[in-house]
Amino acid sequence: MSKGTVGISEFKAAAGPVRGSRGPMIDLLVGTHSRRIFGVVVFFLLLEFVTSLELVPAIYLPRASSVVQRIIELLQELKFLQHVGATLYAWAIGLALATVMSVTVGIIIGSSNLAYRMMTPVIEFVRPIPSVALIPLGILLWGQGLSMKVILVAYATLWPILYNTVYGVHDVDPIAVQTARSFGLGRLSILRHITLPSAAPFIFTGIRVSASIGLIVVVGAELLASADIGIGSFILFVSSSGGHMDSVLAGAAVGGLLGVLINSLLGAIERRAFAWRYMGTDAQ
Amino acid sequence: MSLPGTAARANAMTPEWRNRMLTVRGLRHAYSADRLAIAELGFQVNSGEFVAIVGPSGCGKTTLLKLLAGLLKPSAGSIYLQDRIVSAVPEGLAMVFQEYNRSLLPWLRVRANVELPLRYQAINAPERNARVARSLQAVGLAAFERLYPWQLSGGMQQRVAIARALAYQPKILLMDEPFASVDAQTRADLEDVVAKVRMQFGITILLVTHDIDEAVYLADRVIVLSSSPSRIVAQIPVEMPHPRDQITTRASDNFVAIRSEVAKLIRRPAEEATL
Numbered sequence: 001m002s003k004g005t006v007g008i009s010e011f012k013a014a015a016g017p018v019r020g021s022r023g024p025m026i027d028l029l030v031g032t033h034s035r036r037i038f039g040v041v042v043f044f045l046l047l048e049f050v051t052s053l054e055l056v057p058a059i060y061l062p063r064a065s066s067v068v069q070r071i072i073e074l075l076q077e078l079k080f081l082q083h084v085g086a087t088l089y090a091w092a093i094g095l096a097l098a099t100v101m102s103v104t105v106g107i108i109i110g111s112s113n114l115a116y117r118m119m120t121p122v123i124e125f126v127r128p129i130p131s132v133a134l135i136p137l138g139i140l141l142w143g144q145g146l147s148m149k150v151i152l153v154a155y156a157t158l159w160p161i162l163y164n165t166v167y168g169v170h171d172v173d174p175i176a177v178q179t180a181r182s183f184g185l186g187r188l189s190i191l192r193h194i195t196l197p198s199a200a201p202f203i204f205t206g207i208r209v210s211a212s213i214g215l216i217v218v219v220g221a222e223l224l225a226s227a228d229i230g231i232g233s234f235i236l237f238v239s240s241s242g243g244h245m246d247s248v249l250a251g252a253a254v255g256g257l258l259g260v261l262i263n264s265l266l267g268a269i270e271r272r273a274f275a276w277r278y279m280g281t282d283a284q
Numbered sequence: 285m286s287l288p289g290t291a292a293r294a295n296a297m298t299p300e301w302r303n304r305m306l307t308v309r310g311l312r313h314a315y316s317a318d319r320l321a322i323a324e325l326g327f328q329v330n331s332g333e334f335v336a337i338v339g340p341s342g343c344g345k346t347t348l349l350k351l352l353a354g355l356l357k358p359s360a361g362s363i364y365l366q367d368r369i370v371s372a373v374p375e376g377l378a379m380v381f382q383e384y385n386r387s388l389l390p391w392l393r394v395r396a397n398v399e400l401p402l403r404y405q406a407i408n409a410p411e412r413n414a415r416v417a418r419s420l421q422a423v424g425l426a427a428f429e430r431l432y433p434w435q436l437s438g439g440m441q442q443r444v445a446i447a448r449a450l451a452y453q454p455k456i457l458l459m460d461e462p463f464a465s466v467d468a469q470t471r472a473d474l475e476d477v478v479a480k481v482r483m484q485f486g487i488t489i490l491l492v493t494h495d496i497d498e499a500v501y502l503a504d505r506v507i508v509l510s511s512s513p514s515r516i517v518a519q520i521p522v523e524m525p526h527p528r529d530q531i532t533t534r535a536s537d538n539f540v541a542i543r544s545e546v547a548k549l550i551r552r553p554a555e556e557a558t559l
């Protein structure tokens with residue numbers, strides 16, 4: 001099936017939902033799922049081995065196993081869970097704001113040829129600016145609190161969603177649109193029944209990519225702004241009090257785990273909801 | 285009320301117009317200054333008639349159908365559906381696209397694909413359901429309504445596209461090489477499906493094909509187009525009774541004579557033909 005057309009599709013492929021590529025050799029040994037767990041275990045053992053050599057004093061680089069132990073302890077502390085909650089809260093609001101704005105603006109830009117030609121160079125230019133670099137500016141403008149975090153997350157997560165929405169909407173199959181027009185559907189019905197569903201997988205990919213970026217930005221902002229609460233401020237607090245490198249790394253690892261969790265959750269939703277995208281060519 | 289296409293009306297209901305489904309006059313279409321697809325076309329299709337249009341690849345057949353469906357604006361000329369000029373997508377017209385697989389929506393099941401256009405018609409749910417069921421039945425896909433298009437073979441997908449057009453109950457059905465990408469047996473089956481539903485629903489059909497046999501087998505009249513920019517080379521009436529049969533009709537002397545006449549015309553340049 002010829003979903004998506006030439007040229008742009010290469011960009012989308014980079015961000016687009018990717019099917020798990022299986023190495024045939026490893027596949028013989030283990031399935032996709034157990035292979036992942038296998039990889040994590042190997043990596044952990046390697047870390048544990050290297051850190052146990054104590055090439056660097058354990059106070060600077062604690063053993064992997066003691067970091068894991070610290071993670072488990074922390075996850076049972078209410079205070080730490082509140083930090084996690086605060087981070088997720090700011091992240092979720094920022095991402096939600098960005099989604100609403102980007103999808104709306106993206107539909108407008110993507111459905112008008114003029115706007116598309118005018119805006120895509122702008123998007124291409126602004127998109128690669130690392131949002132983390134804007135954290136100091138954000139702190140200056142909006143202080144240390146929730147609004148600063150939300151605004152920074154919203155800004156950082158705006159671009160991937162906007163980018164994917166614009167291309168998803170613009171690349172809707174003209175034959176599908178003409179078919180709908182020939183059956184008397186108006187602009188809004190075509191948007192609802194053709195354009196949006198066909199752009200949805202791309203929009204969703206943008207959201208998934210943004211989710212990870214947003215998490216990095218919110219933790220980074222908490223850290224740089226020495227915010228009152230959040231994973232970032234936890235990391236800053238324990239690192240400034242000295243000798244708590246296991247807590248620092250545990251905090252960072254929890255941030256990473258959240259990212260993995262969110263990403264695989266969204267990935268699972270994506271594969272379920274947009275199964276039709278993968279089926280076109282190799283059904284039967 | 286100013287529905288698109290209601291503005292200009294021909295001298296309504298003079299005898300000349302009463303039996304007329306489609307009237308095309310002086311139609312010309314250029315995609316750009318140096319890309320003339322249709323030079324000049326004029327023809328008529330009567331109510332209930334089955335007209336086939338044949339012509340070499342790239343001669344402008346798809347362009348013609350898109351003009352008729354109001355999806356493109358002609359550079360010159362006019363199109364009337366019954367007595368109304370076509371200036372936007374007209375009511376009562378359905379089109380089966382050449383790229384059937386791209387015209388079906390992969391995220392909707394067969395049933396929902398067929399039903400979607402009806403949701404924007406002024407018909408109630410029971411009537412809608414009945415129409416969907418009847419048209420899927422007509423193309424032999426009643427058992428597949430819960431599958432997705434990509435779970436079907438090419439020929440079955442094409443039948444879904446045909447069912448969708450039938451459920452819409454158009455006055456005129458435009459079909460753009462609807463059987464081009466299926467095997468010979470499926471093709472014969474689909475031809476008979478169309479011939480049957482045409483009798484059953486009494487619709488006017490304009491079929492574009494580059495298969496001369498198919499055109500002669502199905503149509504009451506064959507319009508032969510020249511290569512691009514297209515003009516009409518000839519209009520050949522096909523005087524054979526309906527219903528026709530894949531074996532006996534195709535073996536008849538009449539069929540063989542008409543098909544070779546069309547085949548000869550299709551090779552002749554337009555200038556010579558218009559003299």
Ligand SMILES: Nc1ncnc2c1ncn2[C@@H]1O[C@H](COP(=O)(O)OP(=O)(O)OP(=O)(O)O)[C@@H](O)[C@H]1O
Pocket residue numbers: 315316319320321340341342343344345346347348382494512
């Ligand atoms: N969107 C377009 N823009 C510019 N030129 C076009 C466009 N669509 C078609 N053409 C040109 O117009 C001419 C007629 O095209 P059209 O698709 O109508 O031919 P066709 O008879 O349907 O061909 P086929 O038998 O291959 O389907 C061709 O020369 C084609 O290159």
Ligand SMILES: [Mg+2]
Pocket residue numbers: 345346347382460
């Ligand atoms: Mg064509």
